[in-house]
Every structure is written in C-alpha cells, then in structure tokens.
Amino acid sequence: MTSPVVLITGCSSGIGKALCQAFHRQGCRVVATARRLEAIDDLKAHTVMTLPLDVTDSAGIQQVIEAVLDQEERIDLLVNNAGFGQFGPLMDLSAAQLQAQFQTNVLAPLELVQQVAPVMKRQRSGVIVNIGSISGVVTTPFAGAYCASKAALHSLSEALRMELAPFGIQVVTVQPGAIQSNFGHVAEEGLAGVLSPESWYSPLESKIRARAVLSQTQATPADAFAEQLVAAIMRPQPPMTIRLGKKSRWLPLLKQLLPPKLMEFLLKRQFGLTQIQR
Numbered sequence: 001m002t003s004p005v006v007l008i009t010g011c012s013s014g015i016g017k018a019l020c021q022a023f024h025r026q027g028c029r030v031v032a033t034a035r036r037l038e039a040i041d042d043l044k045a046h047t048v049m050t051l052p053l054d055v056t057d058s059a060g061i062q063q064v065i066e067a068v069l070d071q072e073e074r075i076d077l078l079v080n081n082a083g084f085g086q087f088g089p090l091m092d093l094s095a096a097q098l099q100a101q102f103q104t105n106v107l108a109p110l111e112l113v114q115q116v117a118p119v120m121k122r123q124r125s126g127v128i129v130n131i132g133s134i135s136g137v138v139t140t141p142f143a144g145a146y147c148a149s150k151a152a153l154h155s156l157s158e159a160l161r162m163e164l165a166p167f168g169i170q171v172v173t174v175q176p177g178a179i180q181s182n183f184g185h186v187a188e189e190g191l192a193g194v195l196s197p198e199s200w201y202s203p204l205e206s207k208i209r210a211r212a213v214l215s216q217t218q219a220t221p222a223d224a225f226a227e228q229l230v231a232a233i234m235r236p237q238p239p240m241t242i243r244l245g246k247k248s249r250w251l252p253l254l255k256q257l258l259p260p261k262l263m264e265f266l267l268k269r270q271f272g273l274t275q276i277q278r
Contacts, residue, residue: 017222032051130153130157135150220245
C-alpha cells in the first residue's frame with residue numbers, strides 16, 4: 001500500500017507522539033489527535049495532520065473521522081493509544097473514578113473501532129491497533145482499576161479480531177512493558193483524590209506511590225519502542241499480539257511458571273501487604 005493513512009489517539013507525549021514520528025518516517029500519512037491541540041503543534045513540522053480529540057466525546061470522534069476522510073479519503077490504520085492509569089487501593093476508589101478509567105481505556109477505544117471499521121469495510125482492508133499493557137496480563141496491588149481496564153481491552157481486541165476478519169480488517173493487541181512517558185507523573189497526580197489518612201492503606205502510601213510510577217523504572221525509550229512496533233505493524237500480516245519494552249516478556253513468563261500462591265505472596269510482599277497491621 002502506498003502512503004497508508006494512520007489515525008492515532010493520545011499523541012501529546014510518550015508512546016503516541018513517538019508513534020506519529022515513526023509512522024511518518026515510514027512514509028505514512030499520519031493524523032495525530034490529542035485533547036489539547038497545542039500539545040501536538042510540533043508535529044506539524046513533520047507534515048502531520050493534527051486534530052483535537054477527547055476520546056470520551058462521541059461527537060468529537062465523528063468529527064475527527066469526517067475531517068480525515070474529507071482530506072485523505074481513507075483510513076488504513078487506527079491506533080487506539082489514548083489512555084491513563086487510575087491507581088490506588090480499590091477500597092478507596094469512587095464509582096466516578098472507576099467509570100472514568102473504563103470510559104477512557106475500554107469504551108472509548110471500542111467506540112473508535114465502531115466508527116472507523118465501516119470505513120475499512122468499504123475499503124476491504126484495514127488494521128486496528130489497540131495499545132493495552134502488560135498490566136492487563138499481570139495484576140498487582142494498588143493498580144486494580146488500571147489492570148482490569150487493560151485486561152478488558154485485551155479481551156475486546158481478541159473478540160474484534162475474530163469478528164472483523166471476514167471483512168479484511170486485522171486487529172493487533174499491543175502489550176507494552178515499561179516505556180518512557182509522562183504516564184507515571186499523571187498517575188501519581190491522580191492519587192490526590194484517592195489517598196487519605198482514613199484509608200486502611202495509609203501506612204503504605206509510599207508503596208502506592210511507587211506503584212503509580214513503576215512503569216518509569218528502567219523504562220525503554222519511547223522512540224525505540226515506536227520504531228520496533230511500527231515495523232511489526234507494517235508487515236502484510238502483523239502479529240496478533242505484540243509485547244515490547246522492559247518487563248513485557250519476563251513478567252508474564254514469571255506468572256506462568258510460578259505457582260499462583262507464590263506469585264501472589266511475592267506481589268503482596270513487594271507492596272507491603274504482608275506487613276500491614278490488622
């Protein structure tokens with residue numbers, strides 16, 4: 001395919017911005033979106049089309065797709081990258097916080113697929129890439145909402161892969177490990193509305209904060225991750241599941257090899273739950 005059109009969400013920093021640059025280097029026509037348009041202004045220097053998009057806004061999604069079709073007349077790849085991590089003990093999360101986590105990480109990607117897939121069906125080809133997380137494979141304490149949202153996205157991707165195959169649409173699930181980005185900073189900021197002195201887990205505040213920023217420890221540079229991912233996606237038959245980045249392979253392997261009780265004990269010990277007083 002000559003100059004495929006790639007629509008990417010969540011391009012203000014980290015993985016999203018690096019993917020825009022990597023796809024552009026491969027000769028793609030890239031459409032970058034973000035909630036704040038000024039955050040992706042620098043991509044215009046690479047002749048990247050930039051559009052504002054809050055992925056939780058249905059009308060906004062439709063407007064973006066119409067704008068892309070008006071200019072490019074097709075959409076060959078959709079990369080559902082936008083998302084965030086709501087961390088903290090599940091006992092302390094409000095219904096609104098849980099709903100926001102699933103609205104952004106699960107329901108929004110599905111709505112984008114529902115609106116873009118008809119375009120791909122008419123073209124008789126297309127690739128949908130859902131950026132999940134290794135956290136959707138290995139659940140840890142104090143990340144239950146985020147882990148559950150990514151596990152749900154993985155399951156939706158598997159179902160979509162089978163359901164869309166008859167129409168020439170391929171679905172790729174990406175499960176990154178630790179990738180350099182603003183993810184940890186935003187995640188720690190999100191704890192402001194969660195942690196309180198009354199929490200059962202207030203003695204473990206330092207452990208909870210450490211979990212929020214864990215993805216930035218010895219993280220893979222976003223540009224290196226993006227180069228490898230784009231190379232894999234651009235194959236005629238891309239892999240169904242792609243794991244890249246630090247910890248993306250050995251953590252699932254550890255979960256597979258260790259007895260469940262031992263794995264659980266090690267995670268509880270790491271995050272201080274074996275020392276907490278009743």
